[in-house]
Amino acid sequence: MNLTQSIKRPTLHEELVERLRDLVVEDALKPGEKVPEKDLCASFGVSRTPLREALKVLASEGLVELQANRGARVTEVTRQELENTFPLIAVLEQLAGEQACTHMDAAAIAHIAQRHDDMIAAYKARDRQAYFQANQDIHNALIEGAKNEVLEAHHRMLAVRVRRARFMVNLSDERWSQAIAEHEQMMEKLHARDAEGLGALMKQHMLNKFTAHMKAFGADDAA
Amino acid sequence: MNLTQSIKRPTLHEELVERLRDLVVEDALKPGEKVPEKDLCASFGVSRTPLREALKVLASEGLVELQANRGARVTEVTRQELENTFPLIAVLEQLAGEQACTHMDAAAIAHIAQRHDDMIAAYKARDRQAYFQANQDIHNALIEGAKNEVLEAHHRMLAVRVRRARFMVNLSDERWSQAIAEHEQMMEKLHARDAEGLGALMKQHMLNKFTAHMKAFGADDAA
DNA sequence: AAACGTAATTATGAATTCATTATTCAGTCA
DNA sequence: TGACTGAATAATGAATTCATAATTACGTTT
Incomplete structure (x- = not known):
């Protein structure tokens, strides 16, 4: 039993x-x-x-x-909906970053640091699959680290809607290296527990990501 | 027929x-x-x-x-949930303020200005009922003015959860006058179409509101 | 009397049935 | 031929029924 x-x-x-x-x-x-x-x-x-x-x-x-x-x-994934959703996710990530800085314990930060290193390794190996996985783990850990279930729930709901656009495959070398640089900065802020700083970076990181993706998305209205 | x-x-x-x-x-x-x-x-x-x-x-x-x-x-309305929800609403209002500045037409702004004057009048008459109504109209109009249905939907969902705490009745004279002052500033920014400025004010306005309410909410865990 | 165990009752989760609305398709007429 | 009409079919919205889990009520035992 x-x-x-x-x-x-x-x-x-x-x-x-x-x-x-x-x-x-x-x-x-x-x-x-x-x-x-x-x-x-x-x-x-x-x-x-x-x-x-x-x-x-x-x-x-x-x-x-x-x-x-x-x-x-x-439901159709329209360009309009994506353009509405992106900034929303951005401010949620910003808030998550701020709250994560104050609520995460050392172990949790260490875990993120580990996944960050994994991500860097995947980047150097040009292993997209491993990169995406580590990247998502990091973002999820930061959201979770905010210790805010309401934030988490809404973030998940929004993320689902964006994921349907599945333009994640389109990742230019230029954007990729930029993303890595942004993540490096984020880790610095996280270690320093600079709430404002991490929040601002995460927001901008998201907005940059979306800008890059929307370019790939094209000028048409539907996915 | x-x-x-x-x-x-x-x-x-x-x-x-x-x-x-x-x-x-x-x-x-x-x-x-x-x-x-x-x-x-x-x-x-x-x-x-x-x-x-x-x-x-x-x-x-x-x-x-x-x-x-x-x-x-x-579901119970816990203090924890409220503390999680407040900052979320705040950043959503911030975003709404920014987007409203760029997306609202003159007529919509004029309408808000009208309701703002109504609100001031209600304040001077100490008419809580009319004040709350005008206040809510203004906030709703600003959210709607952002022309972002995703934002609107999530804001509504969060607002519902907070409204359940029904501590809106507790409004000190001090907080009331402060709120009026904040609204005056908001109107200035809106007329100037200062997106960043209005967003920042709306965020702070919400946070102040919540701080005041949480004081009334007390130290216990449940509503 | 209190605690336990069992039967009766109730409430719930899910399948089925019924009624109504869309949709399809055949037939008619211009 | 092509558009319209209306019957036949299919799909949906909602009520009902059925099976099972939870709750209550009751009786027994200590």
Whole structure:
């Protein structure tokens, strides 16, 4: 009998929210596509009730749009939405940076420093995969380090919407080296626990990232 | 036959989301209280299906907590949550102020100026009701003026959570006059379309507001 | 009387059913 | 041929039903 492992049996609809969100984020369900309840029910092996509950939640997150009597469609990722979302993420990261400086303990900072070194190594090896992973770990750790669950929740929601644009693959050498330089500065500020400084850097880091990406995104309206 | 009025019959679950959210925000459903599906279904005259869908959405907004097989409870408003939420709202208002300066047209600014004068009048008449209304109109207009729907949505979500603490009634004379002074400055910046300036003022305005309120909130953990 | 264990009751999660609205498709008429 | 009508089909919104977990009520034991 195992007493240490707490039982957790997520409800069906929670499970479905996760799975469906992944489908949207991973682009298995394409923007504009309608979400056929029946098919999804069949492939997940559940009835429509929990699936429809999940769709309602996804709609409130803005990943799908519900039209009365006409079902759900995956929302399009528009340039306008991205341009609205970017500065929002930027100020959230700024706040996260400030709060992380005051709330992270030495061990947590050391962990970030480790991942930072990993990231630098990946950069030198031109290993995009490892770079992206380390980069994301660092940002997540900083968000988490802010010890602000409300901030974390909203940041995650916004990040999901941006990730759908999947322009992360477009990373010029120029932008890459600039990003590395920015991260170096961020580490300095973090070690110095310069809240204002780290916050300002993280905000600018994000804005630069987005500027670079939007260039790649082009002048058209849709993804 | 009326052709001008477009038919809009919101789905039941959307209606219920609104109604239930109001019940939580207006404190008809008290924090910690369990939400009895059966009773609510009876009072709304609907079946459990749409009501449960609505609860899922409210849960994703953080207004209720769902426990598997044990139904929904209204989430408590903790001091921790408020302290997490305040700075978030502050930076969102800051961003809103910046974007409003660049995106609002003259008419919209004139409208805000009008409401600002109303607010001043209400202040002089010590009419709290009118003051709060004008104040909220101004803030909403500024958020809306940012022309950023993503920002607007997240701001609304956060504002709902704070409104539940309903400490807005506690407004000292000192804080009240300070708030008026801050609004005067904000109007100046808005007229000058000083984005940075208005943003900074709005952020600080919020932080001051929250500091004042948290004093009233006391040292205990719960509302 | 208090604590435990068990049965009855209730509430919840999920599947199913029903009613209504969209959509598709065949047939008609210009 | 092509646009329109209307029936047939399919999909959705919501109610109902069913199965199971949680809560309550009750009786037993110490």
